Amino acid sequence: MSETIQVEVPTVGESISEVQIGQWLKAEGDWVASGEDLVEIETEKASVQIPAPSSGFLESIAKQSEEFAVIGEVIATIRVAEQPAGGSAPAAAPPAAAAAPAPQAAPVPSSAPSPASSGTGTAAAFVMPAAQRLLDTHGLRAADVPATGPGGRLLKEDVQAFVQNRPAAAPPAAAPAKPPTAVAAPRRESAASLVTDGPAHRTEEVKPLSMLRRTIATRLVEAQQTAALLTTFNEVDMSPTMQIRKEYKDRFVERHGVKLGFMSFFAKAAVEALRKFPAVNAEIRDGNAIYRNYQDIGVAIGGGKGLVVPILRNVERMSFADIEGTIAGFAKQASENRLQPEDLMGGTFTISNGGVYGSLLSTPIVNPPQSGILGLHSIQDRPVAIDGQVVIRPMMYIALTYDHRIVDGREAVGFLKTIKEVIEEPARLFLEL
Structure with a gap:
């Protein structure tokens, strides 16, 4: 069984106890070399890059861009492996995919965050965790949203763009059980949540202040x-x-x-x-x-x-x-x-x-x-x-x-x-x- 290594937020300063996740330089499923920059984190004083502690596949990302993490917190895991022949691995190449034959992945619903989806239409091959949360928030299926990420990945930005550009009549159909007195749209105060339960020209984006x-x-x-x-x-x-x-x-x-x-x-x-x-x-x-x-x-x-x-x-x-x-x-x-x-x-x-x-x-x-x-x-x-x-x-x-x-x-x-x-x-x- 291959080894899994946790990527933790390192100590970046004597008085710094919290950081903000910046840009992920690798996506889930990507192969990364030991010492290669994996993610940028922002402190209250500067931005710092965290290198990969070992070569392997980026198995999971626990903290998304713009979220906060404390020193020592696990923000990702890497499954140790050698670089596959021919360079970087395809989207479905991580060892985790070997746990089940590819043909058996067909019954999995397209909205599930599984790394191997067999849909051949508009369904995403892989739904990023941040995208899945937005799908759940707006009552959408992954198959309804065009995926633009590498290897057919469905990104958070894809869901945001889809929700923002869909017809204004779509939101009531997604939640017919709401009483007519519910006039205030719920707001998600998480990082980069997009308030879209309203006319397309009156959307709001909620973002935390950077470090x-x-x-x-x-x-x-x-x-x-x-x-x-x-x-x-x-x-x-x-x-x-x-x-x-x-x-x-x-x-x-x-x-x-x-x-x-x-x-x-x-x-x-x-x-x-x-x-x-x-x-x-x-x-x-x-x-x-x-x-x-x-x-x-x-x-x-x-x-x-x-x-x-x-x-x-x-x-x-x-x-x-x-x-x-x-x-x-x-x-x-x-x-x-x-x-x-x-x-x-x-x-x-x-x-x-x-x-x-x-x-x-x-x-x-x-x-x-x-x-x-x-x-x-x-x-x-x-x-x-x-x-x-x-x-x-x-x-x-x-x-x-x-x-x-x-x-x-x-x-x-x-x-x-x-x-x-x-x-x-x-x-x-x-x-x-």
């Missing part, structure tokens, strides 16, 4: 409740920095293999401002003010699961190429949901660039326990007065949100003024003025 979104919500509310937040603004003439970038960007790419962006200029300018006004780089801890002599700057990056803020460590020691290369690496990892929790931990200050999304002006929220965050915005040509003349210049609004418990208004204004001076005279970065 990342829940963490962001908690931390932002914490910042609003515990810190005395205030935002001050300034504007920067981007002409000098844009001219330097235009002049050297091609040689920069040839020399370092990475593009020269604006973030490296602002990160270096932030280092100068943080050195000049160390309270913005400090935090309040246990009634004490903790001042740092290093600058670990978080840079907000749009990732596969939303906005994440990986940390650039010791920016004061990094070159422009180091900053741009590290940011590019983080952006690639974020798009693939491969950032590790340690990439997001710590940080003494944050820079958020809403300008890449078209934001003209905003008031960013401090990421506790930090005391400040710099908000960058879109660059727009605007008329400005210079030496008594009105000229058109590429201008950017910048904002600093700070914790007024430790940062005074004078320091906040001076901080933004330093950022402005450095960006408008970028030669200061190289002359250490």
Whole structure:
């Protein structure tokens, strides 16, 4: 008898006790190699891939996408086996199918979650557990729903699409015994349940907040409740920095293999401002003010699961190429949901660039326990007065949100003024003025 191995949620962080199941990279019945990524799980800090502990067939999936699981909980089982000849196994290839001859599977109802169905029409060869639950909810048979999954599998999305697109008169026929007074449609509050007991153009989809979104919500509310937040603004003439970038960007790419962006200029300018006004780089801890002599700057990056803020460590020691290369690496990892929790931990200050999304002006929220965050915005040509003349210049609004418990208004204004001076005279970065 072949061995069955349980796939458990691993320990992914000292303080993390619960995770959310992300995307299953393999389906039930698929063969998977030892060490091959099996499923993505999302923690409150990052996404992590769980590899297969052994080679074999993915026998069952206990937790579906978007459901929650605790550390150590079994989320799948693998039946240990060698890779079948010819590569990946067909849909009906798992050893479990050998328990009964294929011809005897014909009497099994098409709605039953059996891995071997002999229906030759529209019946699915295999009904995924999530799809079966939706079939039961809506009183449907698997044979009624077209299957689009690999190997003829009936997916949850197939049932959702079928229910959403069926005629509005279909729901009453499926439940004739309901009294006419039942006007409220039942709602399934499970992950990704689709409320469809109504007109096709008024459907609702119920989804739990992702772990990342829940963490962001908690931390932002914490910042609003515990810190005395205030935002001050300034504007920067981007002409000098844009001219330097235009002049050297091609040689920069040839020399370092990475593009020269604006973030490296602002990160270096932030280092100068943080050195000049160390309270913005400090935090309040246990009634004490903790001042740092290093600058670990978080840079907000749009990732596969939303906005994440990986940390650039010791920016004061990094070159422009180091900053741009590290940011590019983080952006690639974020798009693939491969950032590790340690990439997001710590940080003494944050820079958020809403300008890449078209934001003209905003008031960013401090990421506790930090005391400040710099908000960058879109660059727009605007008329400005210079030496008594009105000229058109590429201008950017910048904002600093700070914790007024430790940062005074004078320091906040001076901080933004330093950022402005450095960006408008970028030669200061190289002359250490």
